[in-house]
Amino acid sequence: MRVALFVTCLTDTFYPATGRAVVRLLERLGCVVEFPFEQTCCGQMHYNTGYPAQAGELARRYRRVFAGYDAVVAPSGSCAAMVREYYPSLLAGADIPPTYELSEFLVDLLGVLDVGAHFPHRVTYHPTCHSLRALGVGDRPTRLLRAVRGLQLYELPQAQSCCGFGGTFAVKNADTSTAMLSDKMHAVASTGADVLTAGDNSCLMHIGGGLSRLRAGVQPVHLAEILASTEEEPWQPATR
Structure with missing residues (x-):
């Protein structure tokens, strides 16, 4: 293909x-x-x-x-x-x-769930608004994550709630965006996961920025990076 x-x-x-x-x-x-x-x-x-x-x-x-x-x-x-x-x-x-x-x-x-990935970390998944509501990806990402060797998947409370980014929404409606972000960060922290994943880097940037300011110890990692990780070529945490 x-x-x-x-x-x-x-x-x-x-x-x-x-x-x-x-x-x-x-x-x-x-x-x-x-x-x-x-x-x-x-x-x-x-x-x-x-x-x-x-x-x-x-x-x-x-x-x-x-x-x-x-x-x-x-x-x-x-x-x-x-x-x-x-x-x-x-x-x-x-x-x-x-x-x-x-x-x-x-x-x-491709018809695959087990992509041969290895990711020995505690992970929680945030379903982004467009993937959830516009594309209807449903449980495809979590089915892929459950097939990753070594990965422990923790359910995110109120997972379907928006993180508050929304592109220019976060700029034009900063107070509302910040309040939504606060709710999302508390939900992420409550899972005990050390990695937050999603299918959109925009949401990961927004949530990850907030978590870093809280020193929450949760690393945002795109779904693709988890699925690409193997024992031979493991994912490496960002250093910036």
Whole structure:
């Protein structure tokens, strides 16, 4: 299967290890992975802040750059949801490259749960809003996590509650965002996990930033990095 990685802006800029983990994981599972260098933003920020024309330009670029691939995989439920939910109207019914969030690609297209991962840590999972509500990934991520050797999965209280990030929402509604973040951080801390994972680095950045200020001792780690980790090539904690 010829697969393209849509790395997304935030991951490419701040969390490149996640992009590398996706490639390593998919290649281990037999996929031929390519990285189109002309890719750029999906346009979600533009669309959500009232610039549909500019978002449409980016949608047309996305369609051109990713045309011809069997699948496009994104380590972001948020960006995958933008493509799947809003591109049909922005592109006036034109064909859109088949785009998948990582967990749904692994479970639905490749048909795997045990990806050969090894991650001996206590983990709790936060289902991000777009993956949960827009894409409906359901329990795919937790099914993948339960198949990881050495991993102890702890249920997150009130898991379906938003973390308060929401892109520009956190900037325009800082007080509300902070209150939502506080609830989420307390829920994470109550699990006793030492790793928080999710399918979106944006939410992990938001929650992880709060946890670091509390010195909670919980490391945010993208789902892709957990699934790519093996005994031979284990995940290494961030040093920054």
